[in-house]
Amino acid sequence: MSPLEDNRVIPDFKEGDEICYPMNNALKREVFMSRQSEQVLAEALSLPPIERAEIVEKLLSGFEFSERRTIDELWAKEAESRIDAYEQGEIATIPAKEVFEKIEQRKG
Helix, strand or coil, X not given: CCHHHCCCCCCCCCCCCEEEEEECXXXXXXXXXXXXXXXXXXXXXXXXXXXXXXXXXXXXXXXXXXXXXXXHHHHHHHHHHHHHHHHCCCCCCCCHHHHHHHHHHHHC
């Protein structure tokens, strides 16, 4: 249980407050979310993987930062490279449904 889940540890935490604590030989960082945010997150996590991926993409696209254009260009270049490799028979594909089913099996 994280300190944010244990009200006995940090009873005065407010929305937006941060905490860092050791967990599994690493430093874990959490931000306290409102009940509404926690509910939205829980609902999003219950969606199928493809829908969760779409939500992530839409959320991330809402952030603007100076490196975004560079990152988008690099991803476009990587995608083109992968398409070229596929078309030349250098790589095979796996249907997305199969990939997401394996992810769900590992979670379950």
